[in-house]
Structures are given as structure tokens and as C-alpha cells.
Amino acid sequence: MKNSRLFLLLSSMAMLLASCGNASAAPLPEGDGYIDALPQSMDDGTFLQAFNWKYTQVIENLPTLADQGFKGVQISPVQVPKGNGSQWYFFYQPLSFTVADKSPLGTKEELRELCTEADKYGISIIVDVVANHMAATGEKDSNGIPIVDPAVREYEPTLYDGRLTYFHQSPQNSLSGSGAVTQYYQYGVLPDLNTGNEYVQERVLSFLKECIDVGIDGFRFDAAKHIETPRDPSYASDFWPNTLGVAKEYYKTKTGADLFAYGETLGGLDGGRNDLSIYTDYMKLTDDGYITQINSGISSNAELVATADFAKKTDHNNLITWVFSHDSYEKTGATEESFYKRYSRQWAVLASRKGSNPMLLARPDEDKTVGKIAYYDFEKPSFGAINRFHNRFIGAEENLYALEDLNVFVNERTSANQNGAMLVNVKPNSGLTKNVTFEKLPDGEYFDQLTNKLVVVKDSKAKITFDATGVCVLTKTNNSKRPSISVNKTGCNFQNSIKITITAKNSTKSYYQLNDGEKKEFNGSTSITITSEGVTKLFIHAEREGTVVERVYNYKKINISSNGFNIVNLNPSYLTDYALYYWAWPERGSGKWYNDYTVVDKNVIIEFPSGLSKFLLAIFPKGYKITNVNAWDSKVIKQTGDIDISLKYYDAADF
Numbered sequence: 001m002k003n004s005r006l007f008l009l010l011s012s013m014a015m016l017l018a019s020c021g022n023a024s025a026a027p028l029p030e031g032d033g034y035i036d037a038l039p040q041s042m043d044d045g046t047f048l049q050a051f052n053w054k055y056t057q058v059i060e061n062l063p064t065l066a067d068q069g070f071k072g073v074q075i076s077p078v079q080v081p082k083g084n085g086s087q088w089y090f091f092y093q094p095l096s097f098t099v100a101d102k103s104p105l106g107t108k109e110e111l112r113e114l115c116t117e118a119d120k121y122g123i124s125i126i127v128d129v130v131a132n133h134m135a136a137t138g139e140k141d142s143n144g145i146p147i148v149d150p151a152v153r154e155y156e157p158t159l160y161d162g163r164l165t166y167f168h169q170s171p172q173n174s175l176s177g178s179g180a181v182t183q184y185y186q187y188g189v190l191p192d193l194n195t196g197n198e199y200v201q202e203r204v205l206s207f208l209k210e211c212i213d214v215g216i217d218g219f220r221f222d223a224a225k226h227i228e229t230p231r232d233p234s235y236a237s238d239f240w241p242n243t244l245g246v247a248k249e250y251y252k253t254k255t256g257a258d259l260f261a262y263g264e265t266l267g268g269l270d271g272g273r274n275d276l277s278i279y280t281d282y283m284k285l286t287d288d289g290y291i292t293q294i295n296s297g298i299s300s301n302a303e304l305v306a307t308a309d310f311a312k313k314t315d316h317n318n319l320i321t322w323v324f325s326h327d328s329y330e331k332t333g334a335t336e337e338s339f340y341k342r343y344s345r346q347w348a349v350l351a352s353r354k355g356s357n358p359m360l361l362a363r364p365d366e367d368k369t370v371g372k373i374a375y376y377d378f379e380k381p382s383f384g385a386i387n388r389f390h391n392r393f394i395g396a397e398e399n400l401y402a403l404e405d406l407n408v409f410v411n412e413r414t415s416a417n418q419n420g421a422m423l424v425n426v427k428p429n430s431g432l433t434k435n436v437t438f439e440k441l442p443d444g445e446y447f448d449q450l451t452n453k454l455v456v457v458k459d460s461k462a463k464i465t466f467d468a469t470g471v472c473v474l475t476k477t478n479n480s481k482r483p484s485i486s487v488n489k490t491g492c493n494f495q496n497s498i499k500i501t502i503t504a505k506n507s508t509k510s511y512y513q514l515n516d517g518e519k520k521e522f523n524g525s526t527s528i529t530i531t532s533e534g535v536t537k538l539f540i541h542a543e544r545e546g547t548v549v550e551r552v553y554n555y556k557k558i559n560i561s562s563n564g565f566n567i568v569n570l571n572p573s574y575l576t577d578y579a580l581y582y583w584a585w586p587e588r589g590s591g592k593w594y595n596d597y598t599v600v601d602k603n604v605i606i607e608f609p610s611g612l613s614k615f616l617l618a619i620f621p622k623g624y625k626i627t628n629v630n631a632w633d634s635k636v637i638k639q640t641g642d643i644d645i646s647l648k649y650y651d652a653a654d655f
Contacts, residue, residue, distance in 0.1 A: 028447070028452075028454050028478055028480060029445050029454065029478065030478055031445075031447060031476055031477045031478030031479075032476040032477055033477070034392065034475070034476065034477040036069065036388045036391065036392070037391065038066065038069065038070075038071050038121075038122045038123070038391060039071050039391055039394055041257075041258065042071055042072050042124040042126075042217060042218055042260040042357075043258070043260060043317070043357065044071070044357075044391075044394045045070070045071020045072055045124075045357065045390075045391065046069065046070055046071060046072075046351055046357065046358045046359070046360065046387050046390055046391075047070055047071060047072030047073060047074055047124070047126065047357065047358075047359050047360070048065060048070045048072070048073050048074070048359070048360050048361075048362055048378055049074045049322075049325065049326065049359050049360065049361045049362060050073050050074065050075055050076075050362050051076060051088075051326045051361060051362060051364055051368070052076055052088055052105075052326075052364055052368060052369065052370045052371065052372065053075065053076070053105075053362065053371070053373060054104070054105050054106050054110075054371050055075070055105055055106035055107075055110040055111050055113070055114045056106060056110060056114075057371070057373060058073055058075060058114055058118075058125075059110075059113065059114050059117050060537075060552040060554075061379075061552065062117055062118060062120075062121050062123060063121070063548075063549075063550040063551075063552075064378075064379050064549075064550065064551055064552075065121075065123060065378070066121040066122065066123055067384065067548075067549050067550075068378065068379060068383060068384040068387055069384055069386075069387025069388045069390070069391050070123065070360075070378070070387060071122075071123065071124060071391070072123060072124040072125070072126050072217070072218065072260070073118065073123060073124070073125055073126065074126040074127075074128060074220055074359065075105070075114075075125065075126070075127060075128065076088075076091050076105060076128055076370075077091040077092065077094060077127070077128045077129065077130050077222070078099050078100060078103070078105065078111060078127055078211065079091075079094035079095070079096050079097065079098065079099070079100060079129075079130060079207070080094060080095040080096040080098065080100040080103065080155055081093065081094060081095065081100070081103055081104075082094070082095060082135040082149060082151065083638055083639065084103070084104065084638055085103050085104040085105070085370055086104075086370075086638050086639050086640055086641065086655065087639070087641050088326075088364075088368040088369075088370055088641070089188075090135075091128075091130075091370075092130055092222060093130075093133075093134065093135035093136060093149070093190065094130045094134055094135060095134070095135050095149070095151050095152050095154065095155045095156070096152075096155035096156055096207075097156060097203040097204060097206060097207040098155065098206075098207060098210060099111065099207070099210050099211060099214060104370045104371055104654055105370070105371075108214065111214055111215075112214050112215055114215075115214055115215025115216060115217075116215060118215075119215070124217035124218055124260060125215065125216055125217055125218070126216070126217065126218035126219065126220055126260060127211055127216050127218070127219055127220070128219075128220045128222060129207070129208070129211075129219045129220065129221050129222065130222045130223075131193070131195070131204045131221060131222070131227065131243070132185060132192065132193060132195065132222065132223040132224075132226045132227050133185045133190040133191055133192050133193055133223070133226075134148060134149070134152055134156075134159070134167075134190070134191055134193065135148070135149035135151060135152055135190075135191075136148065136149055136188070136189055136190045136191055137149050137150075137634075138189055138634075139189070140189060143169070143171055144171040144172065144173075145167075145168075145169055145171065145191070146185075146189045146190055146191040146192070147191065148160060148163050148167060148191045156203065158199065159199075159200070159203065162199075163191070165194065165197065166193065166194050166197055166199065166200055167191045167192060167193055167194055168183045168184060168192040168193070168194050170183050170184060171184075172184045172186055177233060177234045177271050177272050178228065178232045178233055178234050178235060178270075178271030178272060178273055179234050179235045179271070180270075180271055181225065181226055181269075181270045181271040181273075182195075182226055182227060182228040182232065182235055182271070183228075183235055185223065185226055187223075192226070195227045195228065195237060195239040196228065196235070196237030196238075196239060201238075201239055201242045201243055204239075204243045205242065205243045205246055205247060208243060208244070208247040208250075209247060209250055212247065212250060212251050212254060212259075213254075217251075217257075217259070217260060218259060218260030218261060218262075219244070219247075219259070219260070219261045219262075220261075220262055220263075220264065221244075221261070221262070221263040221264065221283065222264050223264055224263025224264050224265055224279065224283070224285075225263065225264070225265040225266075225269050225270065225279070227239055227240070229278040229279060229281075229282075230278075231275070231278040232273065232278065233271075233272055233273065234271075240279075240281075240282045240283075241282070244261055244282050244283060245282060247259060248261070261282070261283040261284065262283050262284035262285060262286065262320045262357070263279055263283045263284070263285055263286070264286050265279065265285045265286055265312075266286065266288050266327075267288070267289070276312060276313070276314045276318070277314075280314055280315075280318045284317075284318050284319060284320050284357065285312060285314070285318060285319060285320065286319075286320045286321075286322070286325075287310050287311050287312045287319040287320065287321050287356070288311070288322070288325070288328070289310075289311025289312070290308065290309070290310050290311050290319075290321050290350075291321065291322060291323055291346065291350070292311070293308035293309070293311070294308050294346060294349050294350070295346070296308075297426060298342065298345055298346055298349070298424075298426055299342065299426060299427070300426065300427065301402075301407075301426065302402035302403065302404060302406075302407050302408055302409045302424070302426045303402040303404050305349055305402065305409045305424070305426060306400045306401050306402035306409050306410075307402075310356070315355070316353070316354060316355025316356045317355045317356070319355075319356045319357070320356065320357050320358075320359055321350050321353075321356050321357070321358045321359070322350070322358065322359045322360070322361065323343060323346045323347055323350065323360070323361070324361040324363070325359070325361060326361065326364070326368070329361055329363060329364070336375075340377060340380060340382075340469070341428065341468065341469045341470060343377060344380070344382040344383065344386070344469035344470070344471050345424050345425075345426065345469060345470050345471060347360060347382075347383060347386055348382070348386050348422055348424050348471045348473075349409060349411075349422075349424060351386045351387060351389070351390040352386070352389065352390065352398075352411040352413070352422035353398065353411070354393075354395075354396065354397070354398040354413070358390070360377075360378060360383065362375070362377070362378050363375040363377060366644075367641045367642045367643075367644075368641070369641055370641070370654065371654050373490075373491060376490045379551070381450060381484065382450060382467065382469045382471055385449040385450050385471075385473045386422070386471070386473060388449065389413075389420065389422060389449065389473050389475065392418065392420065392475060393413035393415070393418060393420060395415065396413040396414055396415035396418055397413065397414050397415065398411055398412070398413055399411070399412040399413075399414070399439060399440050401439060403434075403436060403437070406425075406434045406435075406436065407425065407426050407427040407430055408423055408424065408425055408426070408434055408436065408464075409423065409424040409426060410422070410423050410424075410436075410438070410439075412438065412439065412440050412441050414440060414441075418475075418476075419441060419442055419444075419476065420441075420446070420473075420474050420475040420476070421438065421441050421446075421472075421474045422471075422472075422473055422474075423436070423464060423466070423471070423472040423473075423474070424470060424471055424472075425466045425470035425471075425472075426470070427470075428466065428468070428469075428470035432465055432466045432467075432468070432470075433463065433464070433465045433466070434463075434464050434466070435461065435462075435463055435464075436461065436462050436463075436464050437460055437461050438457060438460045438461075438462070439460075441457055441460070441474075442457070443457050443458055443459065443460065444456075444457055444476070445457075445476070446462075446474040446475065446476060447474070447475060447476070447477060447478050447479060448464075448465075448467070448472050448473060448474060449473040449474075449475060449477070449479055450467040450469070450471060450472065450473055451465065451467055452478070452479050452480050453465060455472075455474060480506065481506065481544050481545050481547060482506060482544070482547055482549075483504060483505065483506045483507040483510075483542040483543060483544045483547060483548075483549045484504070484505045484506060484507075484542070484549060485502070485503070485504050485510075485540050485542050485549050485550075485551045486502075486503045486505075487500055487501065487502055487503070487538075487540070487551070487553060488500065488501040490553055491553040491554045491555060492555060492556075493555075493556045493557075493558050493651060494530070494555060494556070494557060494558065495557070495558055495559075495560055496531070496557075497529055497530065497531045498529070498530050498555055499527060499528070499529050500527065500528050500529075500530065500538065500555070501525060501526070501527045502522070502525065502526050502527070502528070502538075502540055503524065503525040504522070504523075504524065504525075504540070504542040505524075505542075506544055507542035507543060507544050507549075508543065508544045508545070509521070509541075509542070509543050509544075510522055510523065510540075510541065510542045510543075511540075511541050512526070512528070512538060512539065512540045512541070513538075513539040513540075513541075514528075514530070514532075514536055514537070514538060514539075515536060515537050519541075530555050530557075531557070532557065533557055533559075534556065534557065535554050535555070535556045536554070536555045536556075536557075537552065537553075537554055538552070538553045538554070538555065539551075539552050540552075540553075556651070558649055558651060559601070559603070560603070560648070560649055561600040561601045561603040561605060562600055562603075562605050564598075564605040564606055564607045565605065565606045565607075565608060565645060565648060565649065565650075566603045566604070566605060566648065566649040566650070567597075567603060567604035567605075567606065567617065567649070567650050567652050568602075568603050568649055568650070568651055568652065568653075569651055569652050569653040570602075570603075570604055570652040570655065571652070571655070572602075574619050574655075575599065575604070577622055578619040578620060578621065578622055578637065579595070579619065579620040579621065579622060579623060579624045579625070580595065580597070580604075580617065580618075580619055581593050581594065581595045581617075581618050581619075581620060581626060582594050582595070582597075582606065582615045582616065582617050582618065583615060583616050583618060583632070583639075584608060584609075584612045584614070584615035584645075585612065585613070585614060585615070586611050586612055586613055587613045590630065591632075592629050592630055593626045593629040593630075593633065594606075594629075595626075608645055612645055613644070613645055613646070614642050614643060614644055614645060615642075615643055615645060616639050616640045616641065616642055616643060617639065617640045617643070617650075617652065617655060618636045618637075618638065618639040618640070619636070619637050619638050619639075620633070620635055620636060620637060621635065621637065638655070640652070640655050
């Protein structure tokens with residue numbers, strides 16, 4: 001009898017334990033079954049500034065960008081750049097108003113292919129347009145007018161030969177009011193185009209139409225506030241209606257859709273111009289001031305974040321916001337992990353807002369190297385979850401507030417059939433779990449799109465456990481079926497071999513492929529070692545119940561010949577048909593020209609004098625001798641960007 005009771009007691013305990021175990025392992029609710037999709041219009045979407053990316057690099061990343069919820073991709077200027085684009089800022093000194101047949105970004109046909117492929121994913125391609133000025137020599141004439149680079153003549157002979165007519169000729173100190181802003185470009189000693197001239201307008205319009213014919217869906221106008229409008233208080237012109245206005249009609253006729261366009265207007269319009277509608281009649285405008293307000297509170301005060309307002313006082317739909325642009329980004333001393341977390345919190349605030357178009361910068365390296373994807377922030381889970389939240393709540397109302405005692409920013413988004421909230425813990429080190437009280441979010445079951453944890457809101461209260469970024473993205477959708485891919489080393493150069501660990505989570509079928517080789521399936525994680533010469537393309541695929549995620553990375557083997565600094569993959573003609581020099585300088589101090597080097601196994605080897613930290617390569621006419629080695633020589637034909645000597649080698653394939 002005692003044994004029977006003991007058996008029943010043990011059986012009951014076992015059943016209780018089993019019951020508890022089943023409860024903890026019970027599947028999450030199904031959620032509302034919402035299917036993520038990109039917006040129909042670029043006016044409603046977020047977009048990535050693929051600064052300095054090659055067209056082929058954008059093509060390879062289109063699946064990732066679509067999955068991450070980016071509606072658009074902005075590429076660097078496609079006009080013929082000064083110096084063949086050997087420096088990033090030369091793309092902003094164009095030689096032409098035509099699409100370059102070939103530039104460091106790629107060929108015109110590759111641009112066309114990019115536009116065609118992007119259409120398949122529903123992604124819009126936006127081109128950065130330089131219409132305010134052209135390439136300069138860096139000097140001024142006797143009247144104080146910036147001198148047009150003679151290289152312009154090869155592509156735009158009429159503009160160059162008639163430069164006294166087609167470029168503004170007023171000295172800066174002779175101008176006042178809006179003319180001081182629109183009739184002289186004071187930045188970088190650049191020759192300012194006479195944008196009120198009919199022929200100049202024809203050349204700009206011809207270029208815009210050529211871009212549209214290639215497949216471009218939108219434009220960003222560099223230095224837009226430096227081009228006058230029809231309602232300028234002085235020096236007004238019909239540039240915008242005769243160029244962008246006509247281009248919009250042309251695009252509408254060809255595609256049936258609306259052309260996307262915005263202008264760079266840093267700070268105010270200046271020159272006594274306060275009415276933003278003189279520009280918003282034609283395009284959206286950048287609001288660089290909004291992020292400044294957010295940053296004042298993003299690491300300390302949620303109330304400052306919640307009460308921050310757009311700096312430009314116009315309808316939200318007229319504005320482009322960003323955390324960084326290519327002009328404003330400077331690498332900080334913060335670790336990559338802390339930088340990513342802060343970037344995520346900043347983006348969560350921007351992209352949760354109603355109306356505006358946020359732009360995310362694909363961060364470049366310190367030297368802003370053309371053709372190099374330096375950081376892959378854009379494929380991190382937080383940015384994808386935030387973008388999908390933005391896309392889901394297009395047109396929904398917003399309710400911003402701060403839970404001051406918790407240091408939490410909240411943006412509730414509500415519509416007739418959608419409810420959700422973006423929460424940002426502005427002090428993640430104060431604890432990742434918070435008991436939150438919502439103002440308007442209806443009670444019910446929600447899911448954090450970053451952790452996929454179930455969050456139950458009852459009596460307007462919920463316990464929130466933030467992701468490590470300090471961001472929580474609440475919607476009604478169970479995202480447990482979304483696969484993800486990560487690698488321990490993103491695309492890079494290597495010397496002898498490189499070991500790559502690939503991880504696919506929440507995937508029922510995963511495989512990788514090297515170049516066009518065999519598709520090799522794996523579960524969970526797998527490691528591969530690459531030793532092949534040249535460039536190896538790693539393609540990764542993961543899927544689950546109709547949701548597919550893909551990633552592409554390129555790894556390039558570099559062969560080093562000696563202990564000196566190696567220049568690899570240099571065009572051999574630079575050694576035979578030109579004079580090769582390098583300009584090197586210390587951390588603090590002046591530069592100097594050198595031309596002593598050796599060639600070993602096709603690599604150029606340099607033994608740098610001690611104390612130097614950076615250098616750049618340059619080519620001059622064959623047989624040319626630099627006489628003053630302590631001064632920059634204007635006879636340079638082409639040059640690289642700045643190169644860090646501590647890196648031990650430089651891949652000159654794109655020089």
C-alpha cells in the first residue's frame with residue numbers, strides 16, 4: 001500500500017514536471033501572418049547610400065537589401081569624374097553631362113544591368129547628380145573666378161570654349177543676398193555653372209533623360225540650394241522646371257510612375273530665402289539638423305529624443321533624414337560593436353517616424369576608398385527589423401513620448417488594422433529589461449521582431465527585454481520563420497588563406513557556393529578555407545517556408561613578394577609608359593615626392609624611410625622629372641587615394 005502511494009506521488013510529480021516542461025516549450029502564437037513587402041513608391045521607403053560602391057557590388061547585394069527592407073539604393077555620381085575618380089571627391093567634380101562609358105564604378109552597360117536587376121526586386125536606383133559646378137584646376141584667375149579644368153573640353157567642348165558665358169563670372173565678394181549662394185560656389189574653389197543659361201539647362205536635361213533611359217528611378221541633386229529657383233528674391237531662373245520638371249514628365253511617360261528627387265540643402269537656404277516651398281515645389285529636401293537634436297539625447301535623455309523635431313519646417317513628406325551622409329561621416333574611436341548599437345538606436349528613431357524618407361549610409365573606410373565595401377552594417381538584423389517596421393506602417397499615425405524614469409523613447413504607430421511600437425532604450429547600460437506602460441497601444445499579444453519573444457500587453461503594461469542594441473520592435477507578426485545568415489569575416493583581401501565560418505539560423509535548407517561551383521548544403525554552421533588565386537565569390541542561401549535570405553561576399557588573395565611595402569596588381573603600363581612617383585608624409589608634417597622602388601614578381605616594392613605614415617601613388621608623363629620634391633606637382637595625370645603604410649600592401653587593381 002505504501003509502495004502504491006509512493007508510485008502515485010512519483011507519477012504525479014513526473015506528470016507535473018512534464019507539464020511544466022511542455023509549457024515552457026509550447027510554440028508561440030501564430031501571430032497575424034503579415035507578409036513583409038517593399039513599398040510601391042520610393043516616396044514611402046527607406047534607402048541605402050551605397051557610397052563609392054561599384055555597380056556590380058550593388059547587384060550582388062540586391063537580394064540582401066530587398067530582404068532588409070530597403071526600397072532604394074543611392075549610388076555615387078555616374079558622370080565622367082575628374083582624374084578618373086582616383087579620389088572619391090573627384091566624382092563631385094564632373095567632366096561631363098553624360099553617363100561615363102567607364103569609370104571606377106563600372107561601365108554604362110553594368111549600370112543598365114544594375115537597373116534591370118533592381119527592378120526585379122522592386123528596388124529603386126537613385127543617382128547623385130552634380131549640376132551646380134564642374135571640375136576645377138584648384139586655382140583662380142586674376143578676377144578671383146575658379147578656373148575650369150581643361151579636361152572638361154574633351155566631353156563638353158561647347159561649355160569649356162564658352163566658359164565665360166556658361167559659368168558665372170562674378171567674384172564672390174561682389175555678390176549679396178541669394179546671389180552670394182547661387183552665383184558663386186564657395187566650397188573647394190569650384191567653377192559655378194550659369195544654371196540660368198538655356199544651353200546649360202539643355203545639357204543637364206539631356207543627362208537626366210540619359211539616366212532615365214538607362215533605368216534610373218530617382219535623383220539626388222548635390223548642392224541644390226546653390227542653384228536658384230524661379231521664386232528666388234534675386235537672380236531667379238527657370239532651371240528646375242526646365243530640367244527636373246521636364247525629366248519628371250519624361251519618366252512618367254516612360255514608366256507610368258513618379259520620379260523620385262531630392263536636393264542637398266545643408267542648414268538653411270541662406271541668402272534671405274526662408275520659404276522652403278521654392279524648392280519643395282520640385283523636390284524633397286535634406287534635413288540634416290534633425291539627427292543633431294536626436295544625438296543630444298540618444299545616449300542620455302529619452303525626453304530630448306521624443307521632443308526633437310524636424311529642423312526644416314515643412315511637411316514630413318518633403319524631407320530626407322539620415323544619421324550620416326558621406327560628408328558628415330567620420331570614423332570615431334568607438335569599438336565596432338558600440339558603434340553598431342548606437343547606429344541602430346539612431347536609425348530606430350528616424351525610420352519609425354511618419355512621412356519622411358530616411359537614408360542609411362553604408363559606411364566607407366577612413367579614406368573613403370572607391371569600390372570598397374568597408375562595413376556591412378546594412379545587413380545587421382536591427383536595420384532589417386526597423387526597415388520592415390517602417391514599411392509596414394506607411395501612412396499610420398504616430399505617437400511619440402518618453403518614459404523618463406525608464407530612459408525609454410516610444411513611438412506608437414496605429415492605423416485601422418495595424419498596431420505596433422518602436423522602443424529605444426537610450427541608456428542600455430541601465431538595464432535591458434523594463435516594465436513599460438503604453439499610452440495608446442491596444443492590449444494583446446505582440447512579438448519583438450529582433451528577439452522574436454512574445455510580449456503580452458495587458459492593461460497597457462508589458463515587460464520589455466531589449467535586444468543588445470537597446471531597440472525593441474513590436475508588431476503582431478511571429479517572425480520565428482525568418483532565416484538569417486552571418487559570417488565571421490565579410491568580404492576582404494587575404495594573403496595565404498582565409499577561414500570563413502558560415503552560420504544559418506532558423507533555416508530548413510542552407511547551402512553555399514564558391515564562384516560557380518557545386519552547391520554544398522549545411523546545417524547550422526560550417527567552416528571553409530579559401531586558398532584560391534584571384535577573387536573568390538562566396539554565395540550563401542538560407543530558406544524556410546517560402547522566406548529566402550541570400551548573401552554574397554568576395555574574397556581576394558594577395559600575393560606578397562618581400563618584406564617591403566607591396567603594390568600589387570598595378571597596371572604594367574604605369575611602369576613603362578608613365579613616370580611613377582609616390583607622395584608620402586608623416587603623421588604630422590609635410591609630404592615629399594619619391595620615385596625609388598623595385599619590381600619583384602610583378603609587385604612594386606617600396607622601402608619607406610622611417611617616420612612616414614601614409615602615401616599616395618601618382619603617374620606623370622613618361623620621362624617627366626619632378627624638380628621640387630617638397631611641393632605638390634600639378635602635372636600629375638592620375639593619383640590614388642591616401643594609403644596607410646602600416647597595411648603592408650596596396651591592391652592597385654582599380655588604379
